[in-house]
Amino acid sequence: MSISSLFMKGLDFPMQSMSTLSGKASDAGDGEVARDAGEENIFDFSSSSIKSHRFKTTGLRIRPKLASAQAVLSSKLEQPLGTQTSAHEEQEDMKPEYLERLTRSTEEMTADKDIEKQVMADEALGKEDSKNEWKGRTELKEKLKDRMRERLGGCLDNDESSEREMTDSRRHRQRSWVAKQRHAHTSRDGELYMDRGTERDGEDQDRGMKEFVPHPVLSRVLLHSSASSSSSFNNSSAESDEVFSEGEDAAARRKTMSRCRSWRTFLTMMQWSKRTQSPWIQLAGHQGNVKLSEGGEVLKRFCEVENICLQALMSDALYQFVPQYFGHISQDGDRYIRLEDLLSGLKYPVIMDCKMGVRTYQEDEIIKARSNVTMRTDMYHKMVKVDPAAPTEEEHALGGVTKLRYMQWRDDSSTTSTLGFRVEGIVMGNGKVLRDFYKTCTNAQVTETLLSFTKRQVPILKAYKSRLQALNETLKLSAFFSKHEIIGSSLLFVHDSNNKANIWMIDFGKTIPTPDNVHLKHDVPWVEGNREDGYLTGLISLISLLGEAIGQAEEDKEPSLSDFH
Ligand SMILES: O=P(O)(O)O[C@H]1[C@H](O)[C@@H](OP(=O)(O)O)[C@H](OP(=O)(O)O)[C@@H](OP(=O)(O)O)[C@H]1O
Ligand SMILES: Nc1ncnc2c1ncn2[C@@H]1O[C@H](COP(=O)(O)OP(=O)(O)O)[C@@H](O)[C@H]1O
Incomplete structure (x- = not known):
């Protein structure tokens, strides 16, 4: 598949500069928002953190992402599937077992309560069986929580209060969602609207939201974001500051937010509404292949090969390096794969797509050509x-x-x-798209590209390097990697003006399982028939060139004699 589209989020970009990466360069203006990253290293992609499958201090999933990702996850957890899509969308199967487990978790919570009561009663009678059942369920719950923590990039880590908050909030959301369902109806165009009567249901809760309700997109978002209502406002300032415009005064922001039923609802609403209303341009490649859904998910044109890979990846060690997969959907006669939006919550994201491997065509292509x-x-x-x-x-x-x-x-x-990879395209923080990397052939040229992509910010370069090292470690543990030939897949580098950075594996449209008798090394030269893809060759080159870029960026920062004059 080609690197066809890289789309930007409407909240953070001037509308005219929203673009997709892949395709002809856009005519974005100057005036890039450049900020120096602080020196503190907020990233931790070390192998120890990988091994424990937790990212305790990653800067990756910043808090707005938590709100958004939580809402997305919660809507999967607690809302009947049919209501997540508009009437003309048809929800299709979500095969991965873990997704089924997630959707079961709410029922389990209710069941847990019953079992808890039963255990207490049984304890009095000295019954062991129900104690064991309760223990088993508690362990399962812990596992699910761990998975959510990992998916949210450690946002929930070490935060008992947010855990409690989430559990309370889930219960609350479920109640609130059921109440809202009674009053929600679907218009002819498939958009969900709220009855004014709904507001009476939870008058206090919804008072602050009334002004937003009439908007069709927002009402839909509101319906979803009843998902995210219960957290305390106190926790919110850091997060809210990241989504409001720079010039807005803090007191005004807080006032606006306090009018809302909850800051998280407001945050989600702002993010989703702005993004869903914003245009994004796919510059070239496979036109129309990727788009944002109203719910904030990325919809990618359905491809059976990719769908199978994503399903497998969700239960592989690599799952923490791929966007969350939510199954697939039919919309207006087309089928799409539903993915987590990797740009969600990022402010002025800067993005680079690197296509991995020593070749970008399958061996079949050669046979076909003959x-x-x-x-x-x-x-x-x-x-x-x-x-x-x-x-x-x-x-x-x-x-x-x-x-x-x-x-x-x-x-x-x-x-x-x-080198086993190539830079396909870059979108800078102002939306400017760079695609002309045809002449980027030498190590020095790639290093220079990495330096300008990161604006020579050492913490960001280091975060990227650390993430790639972690990927390298994880690939060794991955059953998926050992059994697949990965062709035309990309690493998507994303960082933002808040010093958040991450790298994701995307695009598995040409990734196929190897025959049983083929055991790929991924780092040896390809000759026709050996099926080698050179994925590790590319990864090692990237790690090494990032190291080179870090060295150069640090050198630039060392005080020179002229600094003392
Ligand atoms: O990037 P540019 O130089 O424009 O060339 C593209 C990429 O090689 C695509 O591969 P990928 O998807 O790996 O990026 C390929 O798609 P497929 O090989 O997936 O079909 C396109 O083939 P066509 O889609 O046949 O045009 C080809 O035109
Ligand atoms: N989950 C995602 N979140 C954010 N952006 C994405 C996501 N998936 C793809 N993209 C963007 O879309 C572009 C094309 O995606 P890709 O999967 O490579 O499609 P194609 O198969 O058409 O090449 C990527 O370069 C990236 O910018």
């Missing part, structure tokens, strides 16, 4: 645009190249064949 020589004029033109001398005389005469020829040329003329 039997069916289809000339692609579009690929010929793309080739000529970059290098008019690249096509052979014959190709010039035909005005076309085969897909294999084009893909091989792309791999050989970039760093794919040599």
Whole structure:
């Protein structure tokens, strides 16, 4: 699959500069929002944290992300599936076992209470069986909580109060959701609206929200975000500050927020409403492949191969490196894979897509090319645009190249064949899209790209390096990695103006299981037939070049003689 779209979140970008990464460069203006990252290292992607499968201090899932991700997760946990989509959307199966477990968790909580009572009664009678059942359930609950903590990047870590808050909030949300359902109705266009009567149900709770209710998107968001109501306002300031506009005065913000039933509801509403109403442009690649849903999920055009991979990844050691997969959906006659939005909660995100591996085509492509020589004029033109001398005389005469020829040329003329990865595109914090990396071929050029992408911010460079080292460790434990040939997959680097950074594995459309007799090493040269993908080759190169970039950025920071004059 091509790196077709990189879309930005509406909340954080000027509308005109929202863009997708992949495709022709946009005409974004200047005036990039550049901020120096603080020196403190807020990231911890060390292998020890990976081994424990927890990211206690990662800066990755910043708190607004918690609100958003929690709401998304909660809506999966507690709302009947059919209500998560508009009427014309058809919810399809969500096969992974863990998702089923998550949806069961609310019932389990109620059941837990009953068992708890039973245990107490039985204890008096000295019965052991129900004690054991209770213990088993408690362990299961702990496991589920751990999983949620991990998915939320440690946002819940070491925070008993937020755990309690979440449990209380779940109960509250469930009650509140049931109440709201009685009053929600669906309009002809499939949008959910709230009856004014609903407000009477929980007058105090909803008073602050009335002004937002009439908006169709917001009312839908509100319905979802009853999911996130109970937390205390005190915890919120750090988070809220991140989503309000810079110029807005703090007292006014708090006043606005205190009018709301809860800061989290408000936060979610703001994020989702702004994002869902914002346009995003897919510049090239597979047009229409990726889009944002109204609920804040990423919808990617359905691909069976990718769907199977994502399902498998959800129960693999690598799951913490891939977006959460929510199953798939049919919408307006098209099928989409539902994914967590990796940009959610990031402020002025800066994004880089690196396509991994020493080749970007499957071996099948070679076989196809032998039997069916289809000339692609579009690929010929793309080739000529970059290098008019690249096509052979014959190709010039035909005005076309085969897909294999084009893909091989792309791999050989970039760093794919040599370093095992290539930079496909970058979106800077102001929405400016950079895609012209065709001539980025040497180590020095890639290092320079990493430096400008991060604006030479050492903490960000270090966070990226640490995350990749953690990925490297995790790949060794991954059953998925040992059994798959990973072609055309990308690492999505994201950081923002709040010093948050992370890297995710995306795009598994050309990732296929290896035959039983093939055991890939992922770091040896590819020759036709050995199926090697060079994924680790690329990862090691990236780690090493990030190290080089860190060295250079630190050198730049060392005081020179002129600083003392
Ligand atoms: O990136 P540019 O140079 O534009 O070339 C693209 C990428 O190689 C795509 O691979 P990927 O998806 O791995 O990025 C490939 O898609 P597929 O190989 O997935 O089909 C496209 O083939 P076509 O979709 O046939 O045009 C090809 O045009
Ligand atoms: N879960 C996600 N969250 C945020 N952005 C995403 C997500 N998945 C994909 N994207 C964006 O969409 C672009 C294309 O995604 P990808 O999966 O590579 O699609 P394709 O198969 O069309 O190349 C990526 O470069 C990335 O910017």
